[in-house]
Amino acid sequence: MQEELFTSGRNIPNIDPYLDVWHWPIALYLFLGGLAAGILFFAALFYILGKDEVYPGAVKKATVIPPIALSVGLLALIYDLTHPLYAWQLYTTFRIESPMSWGAWVLLIVTPIAFLWTFSYYREAFGGIESKLKLFNKLKFLNTFEAWVIKNRMNMAYALIPLSLILGVYTGILLSAFNARPLWNNAILGPLFLVSGLSTGAAAIIIMSKSMKEKHLFGKIDLGLIIVELALIAHMIMGYYAGSQVQLEAVELLVGGEFTLIFFGVVVLLGLLLPAFLEVGEIMGIKIPVIIPALLVIIGGLVFRFVMVEAGQLTRYLY
């Protein structure tokens, strides 16, 4: 028998018996970051492809989500800091090795672009709202500003492709950079969170879109992403099994442990397999409201982030 214990009564808040420094705001932040990245990626892509009129949901409508998601995400992040009044310190330096720093800076760049993008389609896509608010009547300079933004849409789109990909990958890397948490320490997490983000983005577009054609296209895209995501998850789990003892113990949390039900039940079954199944059905012509798989994907993506943030903190090297 091997017995290991602290004999000096160590019981530090949020550290013992296991880590509890990142809470729901971080999970939410990672989810919203991924979601925003997904939407922005598709918006920019289809704009560059010149399909903005064919897929207005993706390029115009759904892009109302990223600015909100990013703002809320940033607020959530700051909310979870224990020294929030010093948050500005994030922007006094750029630390190339710190994913947190990368995230902070990417967010600082992406968020304004996201706002501008939405703004550029504000009157076009949300004419109804503008006709009530009459902002452009009250604030004249908006007209010139809008013209300038619209003129720069292509530039923004080109910037957004890499930025949204970085943002999406970053949400995974933030966790996977932590060697100290065996569950997070997995190179798949970056691509996996990116794909998951794209998938939730596609799902959001499905919900926002009014065009059946667009819904179908994104249904197919989503299906493809789900398949990739499932493959990545399988790969991730195999990776743990091939890893060290601590990683083996970590993956036990997901497979046959505390998080099994929520991980396999909610994330994999309800959040991936079921929507994939429904989308396949849809493609085969069975009448299913596409909004159902889309919602499932979004919920699955959210729960996935919670599971990974929570479970990862339960895993450690020692003790």
Added chain:
Amino acid sequence: MPTSRRKFIKISALGLGGLAATGGAMNLMGMNPLLDAAVKENVARKLSRTPTYCEVCFWKCAGWVYTDEQQNITKILGNDDDPHCNGRLCPRGTGGIGMYTDEDRLKTPLIRSIVNGEETFREVSWEEALDLIASKFTEVREKYGPESFALLKHGSPGKHLEHLFKAYGSDTIAEPAYAQCRGPRETGFALTFGSWVGSPEPTDIRDTECLVLIGSHIGENMHNTQVQEMSDAIDRGATIITVDPRLSTAASKSDHWLPIKPGTDMALLLAWMHVLIYEDLYNKDYVEKYTTGFNKLKEHVRTCTPEWAYAITTIEPEVIRKTARAMAAAAPATIVHPGRHVTWYGDDAQRARAVAMLNGLLGSWGNRGGFYFKEGLKVPKYPHPEYPKPKWGWEAIGEKYPYAQMGITQELIKATIESEHNEHPIKAWMVAGTNLTQSLPQQEKTIEAINNLDFLVVVDTMPMDITGYADVVLPECTYLERYDGIRSAPNRNPSIAVRIPAVKPKYQSKPAWWISKQIGERLGLGAYFDYDDYEEVIEWQLKQLGTSLEEMKKIGVKNFERTSGPLYLKEDQDHEFFTSSGKVEFYSKDLKSKGFDPMPVYTPHPEPPEGYYRLNYGRSPVHTFSRTINNPNLSALKDENTLWVHPKVARIRGLQKTQEVWLKNQDGVVSDFPIKVRVTERIRWDSVYMYHGFGHANKKLSRAFGKGASDSQLITRTAVDPLMGGTGLRGNFVTILTEDPHKNSVI
């Protein structure tokens, strides 16, 4: 049985309790900003230091108390020149700061009163408390004689109060540090070498080549010099042999761990002697020159072969032989450690004698790496009139035990319970610096005695369990806030150390010297207290010793040259031991003449009945008995004790780690509080183990109340040492309850 007149006051006292409780809660919530501010200042703060010697245990290490400009104590460090600590205090000494900062401390004198039909403590002025106490002293003197007022004490306050009691005419004095602690070993060694072991033990661990620990769990028992020197011995590659049924920390560091069956050490000791003698390994020169009765011993242990001992102790004969040879190879630089808390099974003085005899065979007493000849400095007595001669005292009470050298607590208790039909009636107690309900076995007896008293005054720093039974409680200030007597303990070299107040006493607490003086003056004994401040006494004594208060404030510790001769026996020099024969006595005619075994014999001790486990206990390295459990610094390290059970036992009983259980002993006594299970291989399957000192029942101890279980509560059976009256505490058996036995009763 008398009616339970003196109900234990558990509910918060008027004023004080409420205050203390909110103080505690506020501390938990709001203390951090204060500390944080301190963090930032930490580097900038200017610290000054005052010398003291530690009172967290009785090793009395000298140290420095650091205070900042706001008179906050920031830390306590050891004094580099002190032979007790060599600049390094033990964790309890380092955490001694918590004795001062503990916001649960006693704050004012308290008198038991009835308010709204409920017994409670009333906060009173010192005047009122002292007047009441003085009137009780007078009353007892007039009604029964001063001898009927007993003093139960431990530590520094005891010295001052002893002076008061002797001036008053009472020598009815005892402390648990004798009959519950080291009494038997002093008797055993005195009978063999004619000399006490004493404190600090003159064990030359620093230079030893073989250290044998019989139960003594140095490393958990944190007596500082012992720990430090044992570490040096490990560094030097000395052989360490530990006999302990539990894997103690010391055992884990030993070359040989002998996991003995509890209660059978005597057989092992006799077998070791057998091997030394019959393998011709003993120190012949020494034995020939300094000892008497060798041939009788040889005959005595003839049948005590390792094979014989194996059947009793479960220690393999080969291991017994191997370890005996290791001891002999290193002799005389071998120490068979006398232990300290040795009141185990009732034949303890004889077991201590066997240990002493083993040392005699090895020739270690008086040799380098064995036991050195200690030397202390006599501190001159501050002049006072002669003490009156009491008609009786601790000696008369303990008459039955011819080798008792100090008062026997349990006998004082008996004399209190039977005070009506007894020539030594005890009617009142003063208790100072000892938490009797936690340090004495047979709690029920202690409480019965207390209920029989006319008057009980307790002098303490904390609202410990014992204060709940008092008629008057006096708050002493802590050792960091007061003067006390000069420390002069025997060591390799004589040394003295002083205790100077580093800060003013908190709340309304006062030092024991002041309390003694105040009571003394009220009794017309002013002549015995011819000073305004104890500083004057110290100053006078230091001057006699050729130094001054001024100097001592600067150095804290002063070391002196030896004057009594060399540290060890000199070759070709005769040495007279203080025994009646002048020799190391293997055979004791004295014992024989008083009807005792002249040489130790093995007797079996009771074993746990089916379903019961032997209750083993010992020291937590971060606590001193019950006194530090509420200390904020130390409770942070260990705030409750656990019940060590062997995995096999856990399996059979279906116990999980950290599960809460209750204990019931052979006499049906159930622990007040639950204790959490620790499943560990470090303990035998026939025993359970717990740290002593936990399970406090007084709610006013906000950190300690109800944390863990009390071993003392479960020790209701004692085996009394016929030689000196020590109470063997290790013969109690417990069973493990998984259901709360108090579910339907209110504690």
Added chain:
Amino acid sequence: MRYAMVIDTKKCVGCSDCVVACQTENNVPEGFCRDWITEVVSGSYPNLELELRSERCNHCEEAPCVRCCPTGASHVVEGGIVLVNASECIGCGACIASCPYDARFQHPDGHVDKCTFCHHRLKKGQLPACVSVCPTKCMYFGDLDDPNSEVSQLLKDRKYKTLAPEAGTKPHVFYLI
């Protein structure tokens, strides 16, 4: 200059003095600690091994806590000591999550705190508080770059290990075994 701590588990008795000393020296708030004692029992009665270790921040050479810190609050100073600058720390917890030894904690003030190797004492030529108080003298502190230092000598002569070497952090607290 490369500071290191060498701790002899053969001598450590697990008394926690190093923990108390750190608390009083560094005003560690109640309920927190910068160092702690781990006890490991292996084997079965009576063939047992007991290891006692005084643990703290390892002042890793490859310190993930410093790498992942977004503000530079976690930084390395001379001698390889890893420190946290409270006024630059936003309390994002990244460094806490990155430390395989769980050596860092959130100070109630909001910033992150941990062992400093008693940097303030070193500057005065004193040993770290825990080292200076240890009754068994089982802790050694010194410069690894100096081949004659006590720590270098001990690591040369004795068998030692570091904690969780597989985490790749290159700890600078060594345990003699």
